[in-house]
Amino acid sequence: MIKIEDPRSGGDTARTVSHAPEGERDGLYFESFNRNKRSLALDLEHPRGPEVLRRLVRDARVVYNNLRGDLPPRLGLTYAALREHNPAVVCCSLSGFGATGPRRAEPGYDNLIQALAGYMELTGDPAGPPTKCGVSIIDFAGGYASLAGVLAALYDAERTGLGRDVDVSLLDTAIHMLNYLAIWCLNEDFVPGRTPDFGHSVLVPAQNFATADGMIAVVCFKEKFWQRLCEQIGREDLARESRFATFAERRRHKAELIAILKPIFAARPTAEWIARLSGAVPCAPVNGLAEALADPQVAARGMVVEVEHPKRGRIREIGCPVKLDDATFRYRASPGLGEHTDEVLREAGYGADEIARLREERTVL
Numbered sequence: 001m002i003k004i005e006d007p008r009s010g011g012d013t014a015r016t017v018s019h020a021p022e023g024e025r026d027g028l029y030f031e032s033f034n035r036n037k038r039s040l041a042l043d044l045e046h047p048r049g050p051e052v053l054r055r056l057v058r059d060a061r062v063v064y065n066n067l068r069g070d071l072p073p074r075l076g077l078t079y080a081a082l083r084e085h086n087p088a089v090v091c092c093s094l095s096g097f098g099a100t101g102p103r104r105a106e107p108g109y110d111n112l113i114q115a116l117a118g119y120m121e122l123t124g125d126p127a128g129p130p131t132k133c134g135v136s137i138i139d140f141a142g143g144y145a146s147l148a149g150v151l152a153a154l155y156d157a158e159r160t161g162l163g164r165d166v167d168v169s170l171l172d173t174a175i176h177m178l179n180y181l182a183i184w185c186l187n188e189d190f191v192p193g194r195t196p197d198f199g200h201s202v203l204v205p206a207q208n209f210a211t212a213d214g215m216i217a218v219v220c221f222k223e224k225f226w227q228r229l230c231e232q233i234g235r236e237d238l239a240r241e242s243r244f245a246t247f248a249e250r251r252r253h254k255a256e257l258i259a260i261l262k263p264i265f266a267a268r269p270t271a272e273w274i275a276r277l278s279g280a281v282p283c284a285p286v287n288g289l290a291e292a293l294a295d296p297q298v299a300a301r302g303m304v305v306e307v308e309h310p311k312r313g314r315i316r317e318i319g320c321p322v323k324l325d326d327a328t329f330r331y332r333a334s335p336g337l338g339e340h341t342d343e344v345l346r347e348a349g350y351g352a353d354e355i356a357r358l359r360e361e362r363t364v365l
Contacts, residue, residue, distance in 0.1 A: 002056065002344055003034060003335070007041040007365035011337040027311065027334075034334035035307065035317065040345075041338030041365030044075045048363045053077075054085045055348040061157075062090045062150055069095040069104035069169065079165045089163040090153040094146045098169035108170050110136040117174035122181070126194045142173045197258075204250040204257060205229070208286055209265035215286035216265065216273050223247070228280040233264050309333045338365040 005011035014030040040056075043049050053076060057063060065077050072078050072093050079091045093099060096108015114120050114132050124131030149166035157163045175182065181201070184190040192201035198217075199207030205226075206219040220226040223246070230239040238244050238260065243253040250257055265273065270285050277283040287295070293304060303319045310333060320329050341364050345355050358364045 001037045002340070003037040003039050004042050004044070004053075005039055005337055007043055007338065007362070011039070011041065015337065028315075031309070031315075031334045032317065036330075036332050037335055038340035038344060039335035039338055040341050042341075043363055046361070046363045048358065048361060050076050052345070052348070052358065052363065054082070055350070056344070057082050057085050057089055059348075060086060060089055061154065062092060064092045064094070064146070064150070066094045068107055069093070069097055069099045069101075069167075072099070079163055083163065087163065088157045088161050090150055090157055090166060091163065092146050092150050092153070092166040092168065094142050094168045094170070096170050098172060099165075099167045103171075110139040110170070113138045113170045113174050117171060118178065119174065122192065122194065124194055126196060138170050138174045141177060142168060142170045145173045145176075202251060203247065204254045205261060207258075209262060211265055211270040211273055212268055214270040216270050216277075217284045217286055218265075218277070219282045221282065225281050226250070229277070232276050232280055233261075235260075235264070305331055307331045307333055310336075341365060 003012070010016070012030065012034070014033060015027075017029045018027070042052055044053060063077055063082060065072055065075075067075070067077075072091070073081070076082070077091060077093070079089065082089055082091060095104070096113065097103040097106055111132055114137075115130075117138075119138075120130035120132055123133060146166065146168040149168055153164050153166050181192060184192070195201060195207070197207040197209065199205075200219070203219070203221060206221065208215050208217050218229065220229055226244075227239050230236050238257075242249065244250050244257055274283060274285055285291070292298065298304060301319075301323075303321070304316055305319045306314050307317050309315045315333075317331065319331075341359075342355055345358070345364070350358070355364070
């Protein structure tokens with residue numbers, strides 16, 4: 001995968017995002033998004049920039065960008081601009097607001113989209129302010145949505161020999177993920193409010209409970225789980241009570257039921273509850289980040305891997321969530337700015353003199 005970075009701005013902004021002391025580059029933020037990529041420092045707005053891009057596109061299957069929705073046409077990153085050089089190329093754009101609409105020329109970021117799409121208003125304690133999700137969930141979901149679009153377009157290109165544009169926006173992705181909440185709002189004017197203890201809007205019990213030494217999340221998504229929960233906490237009588245007998249009744253009498261369950265969970269430590277409930281009722285400890293990364297299931301799935309970094313030596317990173325039979329993933333550290341410029345240009349057919357000239361002209365770094 002070739003990553004094109006603008007040499008005029010010092011490359012990807014992510015290179016300078018850091019939690020290290022001021023003036024230092026931490027590098028791990030950039031590393032987390034850019035391993036296994038090769039960096040080509042190319043100024044697409046230089047007079048010769050489009051020429052280099054077209055040479056690269058001849059052998060490419062996908063041209064992907066995450067610019068503002070109005071910029072791909074200007075920079076020649078659309079199918080209309082590139083089809084002459086490769087009729088089967090797929091051009092994907094992931095932007096904040098998409099290639100159409102009144103906000104297409106605006107930049108979009110995860111926290112802005114969470115605010116705009118209603119996520120913050122749906123998240124947090126009812127007594128507190130609207131709350132952002134702790135991770136950039138819309139950014140990541142937008143990446144997965146664009147991947148689905150690219151794969152569909154590639155499949156069609158294999159069949160027809162023709163590529164196309166794939167237009168994905170963070171806002172569209174966020175609205176799509178509202179899912180059943182949006183359906184309820186659109187058709188029944190029902191807008192779920194924030195619930196105490198991060199509970200589900202309709203399922204009961206499905207929330208966090210304080211334990212003697214922490215918190216546990218419990219989800220009774222099926223009636224059988226409710227029956228089992230009553231057995232494991234030693235309150236089989238609750239399952240027989242008419243006010244708690246069904247989803248609808250438990251929802252109607254939620255306050256009464258939660259008032260009964262809270263002191264029960266608070267009486268024992270989290271580990272004991274996990275031991276009791278695991279295998280019978282869907283549950284999980286409410287972990288901190290370090291605890292989550294150290295979980296045995298995370299280790300068993302190979303989700304923490306080691307990578308050789310040119311400056312830091314061996315570092316630990318997050319593994320790939322997709323497992324393929326008989327496939328081994330190899331992880332290579334993120335590239336330095338323009339580290340592979342010469343290599344990529346040679347592969348595109350440029351000779352040493354031509355590369356030197358492009359560098360003198362400041363087309364590449």
